[in-house]
Amino acid sequence: MIKLDNVIKKYDSFCLECSMEVPVGQITGLIGRNGAGKSTAFKSILGLIRTDGGRIEVFGKEPGSLTPKDKEQIGVVLADSGFSGYLSIKDLIPMLHAMYADFSKEQFIEGCKRMELPFNKKIKEFSTGMKRKLQILTALSHNARLLILDEPTAGLDVVARDELLNLLREYAEDGERSIVVSSHISSDLEGLCDDIYMIEGGKIILHEETDVLLSEYGLIKATDEQFDRLDQSYLLKTKKESFGYSCLTNQKQFYQDNYPSLVIEKGSIDDVIMMMTDNTRRKQG
Amino acid sequence: MNRSIKGLLIKDLNLMKGQKTFFIVIILACVLLFPAYSGSFFTVGYVTIICAFFTLSTLSYDEYENGASYLFTLPITRRDYAREKYLFGFLMSTVPCILATAASYLVTAVKGTETDIVSVLAGSVGTLLAAYLLLALEIPLQLKFGQAKSRMMVFVSAGGIACMILLLGYLKDITGIEDLVLIRFLSFGKGAAAIIGAAVFVILMWISYQISCRIVEKKEF
Numbered sequence: 190m191i192k193l194d195n196v197i198k199k200y201d202s203f204c205l206e207c208s209m210e211v212p213v214g215q216i217t218g219l220i221g222r223n224g225a226g227k228s229t230a231f232k233s234i235l236g237l238i239r240t241d242g243g244r245i246e247v248f249g250k251e252p253g254s255l256t257p258k259d260k261e262q263i264g265v266v267l268a269d270s271g272f273s274g275y276l277s278i279k280d281l282i283p284m285l286h287a288m289y290a291d292f293s294k295e296q297f298i299e300g301c302k303r304m305e306l307p308f309n310k311k312i313k314e315f316s317t318g319m320k321r322k323l324q325i326l327t328a329l330s331h332n333a334r335l336l337i338l339d340e341p342t343a344g345l346d347v348v349a350r351d352e353l354l355n356l357l358r359e360y361a362e363d364g365e366r367s368i369v370v371s372s373h374i375s376s377d378l379e380g381l382c383d384d385i386y387m388i389e390g391g392k393i394i395l396h397e398e399t400d401v402l403l404s405e406y407g408l409i410k411a412t413d414e415q416f417d418r419l420d421q422s423y424l425l426k427t428k429k430e431s432f433g434y435s436c437l438t439n440q441k442q443f444y445q446d447n448y449p450s451l452v453i454e455k456g457s458i459d460d461v462i463m464m465m466t467d468n469t470r471r472k473q474g
Numbered sequence: 475m476n477r478s479i480k481g482l483l484i485k486d487l488n489l490m491k492g493q494k495t496f497f498i499v500i501i502l503a504c505v506l507l508f509p510a511y512s513g514s515f516f517t518v519g520y521v522t523i524i525c526a527f528f529t530l531s532t533l534s535y536d537e538y539e540n541g542a543s544y545l546f547t548l549p550i551t552r553r554d555y556a557r558e559k560y561l562f563g564f565l566m567s568t569v570p571c572i573l574a575t576a577a578s579y580l581v582t583a584v585k586g587t588e589t590d591i592v593s594v595l596a597g598s599v600g601t602l603l604a605a606y607l608l609l610a611l612e613i614p615l616q617l618k619f620g621q622a623k624s625r626m627m628v629f630v631s632a633g634g635i636a637c638m639i640l641l642l643g644y645l646k647d648i649t650g651i652e653d654l655v656l657i658r659f660l661s662f663g664k665g666a667a668a669i670i671g672a673a674v675f676v677i678l679m680w681i682s683y684q685i686s687c688r689i690v691e692k693k694e695f
Contacts, residue, residue, distance in 0.1 A: 288481035
C-alpha cells in the first residue's frame with residue numbers, strides 16, 4: 190500500500206531519512222518521541238510536503254499523482270491539523286457526502302452521537318479529544334482501504350482510547366485494509382500493530398514485528414562482573430548503570446539458557462525506545 | 475461539476491452561513507444607508523464588494539489553526555481548490571450584485587424616483603467587473619502571502635497603480651502619448667473596443683487563475 194524508499198526531507202535543523210513499507214492487510218506502527226519525524230513522514234506520504242530525495246509510493250503512485258478517486262480510499266488523522274474551526278459537524282455532513290462516493294452518513298452520525306460530539310457547535314470550540322474523535326470518525330466513514338493516522342489517541346481519555354483501538358482492529362480485520370499509525374505512547378501500538386518502526390532524529394532506528402519484539406527482546410540487568418563474562422554478540426545496546434549494565438538483546442532465550450543467574454526482564458516497546466534512543470555506546474564486538 | 479468542487483462549494487457556503495450575523499449587518503446597513511444615497515450605485519457597489527471579499531475570508535478560515543493540511547488530505551486536487559475559489563468568488567460577486575441591483579431598482583421604482591435602467595445596469599456591470607478584478611488580484615496574493623501580508627500588498631499595489639496613473643497623466647501633459655494610445659484604441663469603434671476590453675479582461679482572469687494554481691501546487695502544508 191505504502192512504500193518509502195530512502196525518502197529525504199531537509200529542514201534547517203532537522204532531516205528525515207526514512208525507508209519503510211506498509212503491506213496490504215497489515216497494521217504498521219510508527220513510534221518515536223515528539224519531534225522524531227513521525228508527522229514529517231506522514232506529510233510526505235500524503236504529498237503535503239515536497240521531499241528532497243528518495244521515492245514514495247501510495248497505491249503504486251507518487252503522492253502528487255493521486256487522484257481524488259484514489260484519495261477517497263485514504264482516511265487520515267493529522268496530529269496538528271483538522272477541519273476548519275469555523276465549521277460544525279452539521280456543516281461537514283453534506284460536504285463529506287458530496288466528496289466521498291462511499292460516505293456512510295448514518296454510520297458517521299451514529300458514531301458522533303456515540304462519542305457525544307455536538308452537531309451544532311463550531312469545531313474551534315471542541316476540546317483536543319473531541320477534534321481527534323471527529324477526525325477518526327471521518328477517516329472510518331467512507332470505506333477507505335488505507336488509514337494514515339498520526340497520533341490518533343492524543344487527547345483521548347482511557348475509555349475513548351480503548352474504544353478507538355478496538356475500532357481500528359475491527360476495521361483491519363478483513364485483511365484488505367492497511368493502517369499506518371503513529372504514537373508516542375507504546376501501549377497504544379503494542380496490542381494493535383503487526384509490526385513497528387521506531388523513528389528517532391528523522392531516522393528509522395528499528396523495524397521489528399511486534400510479536401518478535403515482545404517475545405524475543407529482553408532487558409538484561411548485569412553487574413560489572415556478570416557483564417565482563419557475558420557473550421556480547423547479541424546485545425543491541427548497553428547502558429552503564431549504578432548497579433552495572435543494562436543491555437538490550439533480541440536473543441532473550443539465548444541469555445536465559447546460558448546465563449541462568451542473570452536478571453532478564455521481558456522486553457517492552459518502552460524499554461527498547463529508552464535503550465535505542467539513549468546516548469550510550471553501541472554493542473561491542 | 476466534479477465531486478471535489480461541489481464539496482468545497484458546500485464547505486464555503488456553510489462557512490458563509492456561519493457568518494450570518496455579518497451578512498445581516500450588511501443588509502441592515504444597506505437598508506439604513508439607502509435613503510441617504512437615493513442612487514442605487516452605492517448600495518450595489520457596497521454589497522457586491524463586501525460579498526466578493528468574503529471569498530478571501532474563506533481562505534483564512536481554511537487556514538485557521540493549520541486546517542489547510544487536513545483539507546488537502548480530502549479527495550480534492552490542489553487545482554480543484556484554486557478553481558473552486560474563483561468559482562465561489564464569481565458566485566459571491568454576481569448573485570449579490572444581481573439581487574442588490576434588482577432590490578435598489580424596485581425601491582426607486584416604488585418611491586417613484588425616475589431612474590435610467592441603462593445607467594443602473596452599467597453601474598452594476600462596472601461594479602461587478604471591479605469586484606472580479608479585485609478578486610483576481612487578491613486571491614493569488616492571499617494564497618501566497620496569507621491575509622495580513624496580502625492586504626499590505628494590495629495597499630502597496632493600489633499605491634503603485636495610483637502613482638502610475640499620476641505619472642501617465644504627467645507624461646500625457648508633456649508628450650501626449652496616452653492620447654495617441656487612446657485615440658488608436660477608440661478608432662477601432664465602440665464594438666471592437668468592447669471586444670478587445672473583454673478579451674483583455676478574460677486574459678487577466680486566466681493569468682490570475684493560472685498563477686493561483688501554481689501557488690497552491692507549490693505550497694507545502
